[in-house]
Structure formats: structure tokens, C-alpha cells
Amino acid sequence: MWGRARFHESKARGHLGGWSLNTGWLKRWLFTTNHKEVGILYLVTSFYFAFLAGILAFLMRTQLAFPSETFLQPPQYNEAVTMHGLIMVLWFLSPLGIAFANYFVPLQIGAADVAFARLNATSYWMYVFSGITAFASFFVPGGSPASGWTNYSPLTSLQFSPGSGETLGAAALIVLAASNTVGTVNILVTILWHRARGVSFVKLPMFTMFTFWTMLQFLWAFPSLIAGLIMLEADRLLGTSFFTSSAGGSILWDHVWWFFGHPEVYIVLLPAFGIVAGIIATFSGRPVYARKPLFAAVGIVVLLSYMVYGHHMFLTGISLTEREVFTINTEMISIPFGVLMLSFIGTMYKGAVKLTTPMLFALGSVVIFVIGGLSGVFNSSLALDIALRGTYFVVAHFHYVMVGASEFGLFAGIYYWLPKMTGRMYNETLGKTHFILSFVGFNLIFFPMFFLEDMPRRIVTYLASTGWGPANFVATVGAFIFIPSQLLLVYNMGMTLRGPRAPMNPWNSTDREWVSGPSMPHPVGASSHGIGNGLGNGVSHATSESAHEASPLSTRPIILCLGFAVSMAGLAFGLPVIIIGLVILAGGVFGWAWDDYRGRFRLPEEEEGERWPFSKVPKDKLAMWTFLGSEAVLFGVLLGSYAFIRVNFPYWPTPGVLHDVNFGTIDTLIVITSSLTAYLGLQSMKAGNRRGLIGWLGATLLLGIISLGVKGTEWYGLITNLVPGSPIGLPVSSYLVTTGIHGAHVLAGLLIMIYLMIRAATGGFSAEHYGSVENFNLYWSFVNCVWLVVFPLFYLL
């Protein structure tokens, strides 16, 4: 029974509302695919990681409280700084936004669940295991990553980080990035395809609208991180030289990192502002002011967020023209944020503002953001950056913008939605006390840092003669107020479960999630709060609240993710661990496919609602296209890295010297032929010809295998010509990594083909149902498209 995906909820679920435990309690939380439960899991887990990162912050502030302090040794301090930053940004702030997106986006758009329930659980478990992997790095020889949250090159090289912690940390980040990609595709498709009738794009609730834009940032930012980490791991494990050579080196890493890293600032900020916008409207008793300009402004933020990252590189020696462009772009991004602030103020203007705990946190978020944003204008200046770069002024700035504004906004969301999530009211006095202590504590920590504009970041201690002591002491006092005060939030959340029952809509909000009443996840059929008709604003909800409880359980996501994380951790621990991980992963994937094959994981069909502009596009196909969007950026960054190092490299081999043009041409002919055979297979299935499908897929499979064989021959030739113990030169490095990743995609395609052939042979497809074949076709054609870029770049030009 445990190996099966479909458990009936009533067997497996306990009743959380009354906290009555039964034997199904653990199964339920381990194997749930329900969007609310996954949301709660995300929330609780992100708090756990925040607790760990908070301890690291405590250690750092204790070390810096007084001059010449020796509480931490330099290596320990570097580890604390690095892991604090990484965990806070990537394992706490981003996932907390995702937690709310999981729980509330379906409710706000009238969907029964997210688009792909099992994938939702998959992204959660990848997140969990990536965090465990990251923290495991503390316990390996050499300790955890210690080169700052930006993982700057060459600090991450084997020369400066010889321990396996850096390898393990990078592996953890790859797993996390994969989690975010899966989650992004899921939530984007949910918003684009599962809106109830009447929920047009213009009518999207604020949080969902901001989440939509955030997910687009996730989609195009994280592939850059994945590409960079793959190159980093290749440098550390295979001896390539992307980030250790002068042609690539630290500048290449900066590009790859900040193409992800700067959008990440907005990835943590925008969901919080979505919450803030909704809360300000609710507690001002007025609709959101300038709603359409606000929608456009957030879109402009998303676009510009990829074009401002160079301000992190002003002092690295990038071209003056590009520095000027990045200065202008950075200053420009303050305009859409100005629109956001005006919208918030306009909403409150003449409104009956109620200073409840959520509203206080929302206002706190705005105030903190304005302080941080104003200091950011200084940082955007090319001239001022020469003085301020790498100082505590920058630390203050990004903590105000990225951390404070986000954290206060997300905390506002917790208080705002606690009555919805638990069905009970929190303690308002405790909430307000938490706000006051947090606001005072936060500003005590970070405001004095604006005056430490001559103190370098990341130093373990300082002399009394520098005069930095008083400001640092005040900052530490602030930390000792701010960090413990978060326990009040945790305590309040816990006590809420025993608090007084909440009214159905305690804030008189007009947002859609409130019409369904308090709703901690209940067993199927237990919910009595069917929402039936909408809000009277022309919205007809496709689902009732009970439909939100209907997702079945599945053991596959946790197994699959465990296998993936173990295999990635094996990069640091050796081949046996990789093999163990791959075996577990294969078990998870096989089980998943088996469940699909046997039809064991099925969700009820939803009534068709608003799907513009994808009304004629099947959901799976939309998901595939969204995924391919992120893949395009992955290969874009890899090929951009190739172009960067090739232009910088003084003596790149002429075509035909390193790679055999004949081999490349043969491979290209095979690849384009496989596009045709895959296409003809799809056409066969559309015509109801199952044998034709199997035949053409078989031909495609064979061509794919031959293509991999040709590549393997070339790799063998290159690898056998390497000098043992010497770094691999950039021309070979870039070829091996780029074609290696492409080859991995081909290999994945081959496995999918085998699955499709088995399904076709057992009657899995028909002239009406061939979605999986079509999606495979898209994937395969995309992979072949990539090869058509790789071939001329590496072989011909």
C-alpha cells in the first residue's frame, strides 16, 4: 500500500483544526499534494531555516559588538556570513513568498488546486533536501561555503576553498534552483490556466498579480544560477577553468551570478509588496489606487531587474559604456517603484485607516523600503559607488530593501491570513508588540550601518581606533532585540490554534480568498464552507472550498527528490553516493511513471474559466512551453559564457583544429533528421496510427543514441588528449560543459521516448489523446534547436 500513490484522504488524514493526531498524520504531511498543506509545509520549513540563519546572525553580531573581539575565528566568521546570507535569501525569504503563493493563489483565482499537484510537492521536497544539503556542508572537512552569499570567484576555486563544503553548497543550490524552476512553471500555469470565470488578468487580486510577475522573474533568473553552478562544479570537480582563467574568471562569474542575483532582490520583495498592496487596501477601506499603472509598473520592474545588475560590477573593470548604461537603468528602476509607493499612499489617502497588526507591518515594510530605496539612489551612481562599494553602507542598503521590506511585508501576510489558515484569531496585543520590537530592533541594527560607510564588509573584527565601535555596538543591541522578538510571532502563531474562532471575513476584505471562510486543511468533505457563487462582482468560482481538499497523496515526490538531492550531494562525497542517489531517483521516476501509466493519480477536472491568452492551449503544453522558456535562458547563459571567454581568450583555436567539422556535420544531420522522425511520429498518432508512432519514435530513439555516440567519440578524443593534473583549457572546457548539458538533455529525451513507446504499445494514446507525444516533440525540437546554435559556434566559426 505504501508504494501506491492514491490514498483516500479519509484514511490518511488527521484533523488538524483540533490537532487530533492519528496514524495518518505523518503520512499526510509527508505525501500530501494539496496546495494548502504544501503551503503550510513551505511556511513552517522556511521558518525553520530562518531560525538557523538567525542563529548565524546572532554569532556575527556578537563577534562585531566590540573592537578586537575573538568570539569567532576568521574561517568561522566567513562561514557564518556566507550561510546566513544564502539561507536567509534563498531558503527563507523566497520560499515564504512561495508558501503564500501555494496557499492563496488558487483561492484567489478560484482554482481547486495548483495546476500540477504532484509537481508542487516535488518542488517542496527539493527545497527541503536542498536546505539539508546546504547545512550538511557545515559538517564536512573544510566547513561550509565561506566566500559570501555571492560565491565570488576565485574564492570558490579549489585554490581558496579546497574543502568539499563549497562543492556541497553549490550542489544544494542546484537542487534549490531546480525546485524553484518546477514551482515556477506550476504556479505560472495555475495563474494562466486555472482562473475561474470572471477572474481576468485585470481583476487579479494584488497578491496573485505580484506573484505572477515574480514567477516570471524566477523563470528567467534561476537558469543563470544553474548554468553558473554547473560551470563552478565543473571547475572544482573536472578541472575546467571557467572561473579560474583570466578570460573568464571573476567577471564571468559576476555576470552569471548577478543576472540571477539582482532579479532575486525583487523575487523576495514583490510577493511581499503584493501582500502589502492588498492589506493597505483592506485596512484603508478603499480599492487599490491606480491599479492598472501598478500592474504595468511591476512589469517594468521585472524587465529592468535584468538590466541593472551591472551596478554590482562598477569596480570590476567592465566597459565604461556599459557602466553608464547600468547607471541609467538603475536610476530608472526607481520610477516604477515610485508608482508603487504612490499607489500605496493614494490608497490610504482619505481612507479609514485601521492600524491592526497586519497594517502596521505593511506600513513598516513601506517605510523601510523607502529608506532603503533612497540609499539605493546613491549606490546607483557610478561616482559614489567608488567610495561606497564593499562597505557597511551597502550592507545597510540591501538589508533595508531586500530583507526588511520583504520580511515586514511577509509578516504582514502571516497576521493577515492567520485567521484564514487556522480559522482562529491571533492575539492582537502580542502582534503589535512584535511589530514594535521588530521595527525598533531592525532599525537599530541597520540604520547605524549607514554611518559605517568606511567600514569594509565581511571583516571579522576591527580596531577601536577606527571609531566603528559605537555603531557596531548599537547594531548588536538591535540584533538582540530583533532576533528574539521573532519568537513572539512563532508563539502567537502557536497560540492562535487555541485562540477564539475567527469570523468568516474578519477584515471585511473584498479579496476572493475570504469568501470561503476559515479553512485549515480538512479531510475531504469536512469543509462546510463551500463558496458556491462568487463575490457578487461578476466572478463565478469554478470550485468549492471542499474541492481544495481533494488532492490525493503521493509517495513519489519525496522519493524522487531524496534521490536527486543525494545524487547531487554525491558530487562532494564521491561516486558511490551519486549511484545510491541515482538509484533512489530512478525509483521515484519509475514510480511516478507507473502511477501515470496505471492512472493512479488523477485530479478532478475543473470547469473551464478564464484562460486568455491560452484558451486553446492544453495545460501540459503550456507548462512545457514555460519550462522551455527557462531552458532557453539556461542555454543562453551557457552560450553567452562561451562567447565571453572566446572573445577574451587571446588564442582561440581556428575551426577544425580542436573539433572535427565532419563529426559535427554528421551529428547535425542526425539531429535534424530526428526532428523529422519525431514530428512524423506525432502526425501518425494524430491520425490514430499507433504503430506509426512507435516506429517513428523508435527511429528517433535510434538517431538520438547515434548522436550521443558521435558526441561520446568526440569527448573521448578530447579527454584522452588532456594533460593529467593540469587545468582543462577554456576551449575544451566550454565544449565539454555545453555539449555535456546538451547531451544530458538528449539522454533525458531518450528515456522519455522509451516511456512513450511503452505507453503507445499498451494503448496509452489515441487520435484524441496524444498530449504527451506532442509535448515530447516540443522538447525534442527545442533540444535540436540548441544544437543548431552549438554546431556553428563550436565547429564552424
Added chain:
Amino acid sequence: MNNTTPIAVWSYLVVATLFEWALAKNFLSSTTIYTNIVIAALAASQILTVALVFLRLKYEPRGIVGIAAASLFFAVLAVVLALGSIGH
């Protein structure tokens, strides 16, 4: 779309690949810069053809084309910004 179009497209892709090969092998005896321009143009036409026909962008609704175009934009942006930083 019947099967004539994909077979015609495949034929074009094969011919273009062989033409690229001939150019790279210098069988056509052109100067390097022109050779590179022609190879780049041929490669671009091949990618466009595969995208339009085998990825079926030609037949997809605007929303899908929008996702593809936006993703391509950010992929190209990553390349342009990296290359643009070179030099003083």
C-alpha cells in the same frame, strides 16, 4: 499541415548543413569574414525554420509565441550584457 512541409523543411536543413560544411572546409574558397557571415545567416535560418515548423511556433496562439519571444529576449540579453562589458 500535411507531411510535405516537414519533409521540405528537413530537406532545406540538410542542404543548409552541407553548405555550412562546405564553407567551413573552404571548398567554396571565400574569405573568412564572408564565410562566417554566410554560416551565421544559414544557422539563423535553420533555427528559425525548426522553431516555426517543428516547434510549431507558426501555428501556436500569440500567448505561446509571447513566452517563446520573451524567453529568447532574456537569453539574448544575457549574451549581450556579458559581451558588452568587454573593453574599456
